[in-house]
Amino acid sequence: MTNPDTPRLVVDTTPVGDVSLLIPHTSESEPLVWLRKGTGIVGIGEALRLEFTGETRLTDAAAAWRSLAASARVSDRVGVPGTGLIAFGAFAFSSLSTTTSVLIVPRTVVGRRSGRHWVTHIRFEGDELDTGRGGMLEASEAAAAETTPIGEPFGVDFLEGQESADSYKLHVAEGVRRIRAGELEKVVLARDLVGSVPADSDVRRFVTDLAQGYPDCWTYAVDGLIGSSPETLVSVTDGAVTARVLAGTTARGDGPEADEHASVALATSQKDNDEHEFAVQSVVRSLEMHTSHLAASEVPFTLKLPNLWHLATDIEGVLSDGASSLDLIAALHPTAAVAGAPTPDAIAMIDDLEPFDRGRYAGPVGWVGADGDGEWAIALRCAQLDDGAITAYAGCGVVGESVPENELMETRIKFRPVIDALEG
Numbered sequence: 001m002t003n004p005d006t007p008r009l010v011v012d013t014t015p016v017g018d019v020s021l022l023i024p025h026t027s028e029s030e031p032l033v034w035l036r037k038g039t040g041i042v043g044i045g046e047a048l049r050l051e052f053t054g055e056t057r058l059t060d061a062a063a064a065w066r067s068l069a070a071s072a073r074v075s076d077r078v079g080v081p082g083t084g085l086i087a088f089g090a091f092a093f094s095s096l097s098t099t100t101s102v103l104i105v106p107r108t109v110v111g112r113r114s115g116r117h118w119v120t121h122i123r124f125e126g127d128e129l130d131t132g133r134g135g136m137l138e139a140s141e142a143a144a145a146e147t148t149p150i151g152e153p154f155g156v157d158f159l160e161g162q163e164s165a166d167s168y169k170l171h172v173a174e175g176v177r178r179i180r181a182g183e184l185e186k187v188v189l190a191r192d193l194v195g196s197v198p199a200d201s202d203v204r205r206f207v208t209d210l211a212q213g214y215p216d217c218w219t220y221a222v223d224g225l226i227g228s229s230p231e232t233l234v235s236v237t238d239g240a241v242t243a244r245v246l247a248g249t250t251a252r253g254d255g256p257e258a259d260e261h262a263s264v265a266l267a268t269s270q271k272d273n274d275e276h277e278f279a280v281q282s283v284v285r286s287l288e289m290h291t292s293h294l295a296a297s298e299v300p301f302t303l304k305l306p307n308l309w310h311l312a313t314d315i316e317g318v319l320s321d322g323a324s325s326l327d328l329i330a331a332l333h334p335t336a337a338v339a340g341a342p343t344p345d346a347i348a349m350i351d352d353l354e355p356f357d358r359g360r361y362a363g364p365v366g367w368v369g370a371d372g373d374g375e376w377a378i379a380l381r382c383a384q385l386d387d388g389a390i391t392a393y394a395g396c397g398v399v400g401e402s403v404p405e406n407e408l409m410e411t412r413i414k415f416r417p418v419i420d421a422l423e424g
């Protein structure tokens, strides 16, 4: 049903010539980016921003989007995922967070996928779009041609944030103690690093370095949240639902033999397999009620990234109830890959032990389309930029066998994407 107060958006997607580089199209200071393996979308400007807070932030977003999309007038001459009306989104991890969760509808979207290139213009009904004499095609080709060169690299000196390395180890030890005492099975504990971004930095440089360094990850930039995540929370395309669950990590080995050894050791580690299984079960349980033919591989595989190995499980199913990707992230978040198990006990322990607000770290980040399809990652390997301040986050799954020093080392490896990109 359409709410009469919902603004009516008018949306036009037009095919354009080659737009092989997407990031130079978006804003230097407030980039909107969703990119993997050169495929993706970038946004320019803000037609509409919807903000949500508290316990119902995800379900509220799902309802608001359904209503907005139902009233939109969409002309889409390309018809692939990411065309037509879309919003970029980033959601706070915790219902107690002071950080707002957002859906941002850009004014213009430039995208490429499966050899198709397009521009989408989004405006309110009644607002004029200057399409020039050639109409929408001319306006779209002009938008596709409008880029600015990416600025110089900039450096950030990171310092310990609210959770120092020593305090992190104490908290991991406390987590292990409580798990061994039977209070819960797994908890994911994180720490933060803080720094300042020099004035007038071209933030797209950071995004570009992440995208080049981690091409197999989702590189994202939404409302100052920037990162490269290997973990697909959920993607929904024409009724096909997929997720990639990650939990269990080890450093890459030095040289091919040591690297192979590291991968085998991870695959056979009982501690890492236990940590992983909690995460898989939490995703399966959440997706079960919305899908049929849900299947996860029997045994996790090892996923190689430039900085580390992860234990990974891909999950696939068929949407059975018309849920949107926002409904699904509302059902999934937070998975045991970022909270723990059982979920309520893990969240309570995070609130108790972590001395900072996670903001949007470990929350869902991605995009949603008018039909509810979309792609969402868990916001990992990321930093939040806020008026020149930057905070980076990394965490680890803690189980009964975890060793605090090893978990601290693991956070150092997980900080690498952000630190390497910003150390210049």
Ligand SMILES: C=C(O[C@H]1C=CC=C(C(=O)O)[C@@H]1O)C(=O)O
Residues within 6 Å of the ligand: 188, 190, 231, 246, 247, 248, 249, 310, 336, 337, 338, 380, 381, 393, 394, 395, 396, 397, 398, 414
């Ligand atoms: C919480 C993070 O990673 C999660 C995802 C993959 C592997 C993880 C691990 O091995 O602990 C974590 O569950 C993070 O990168 O900050």
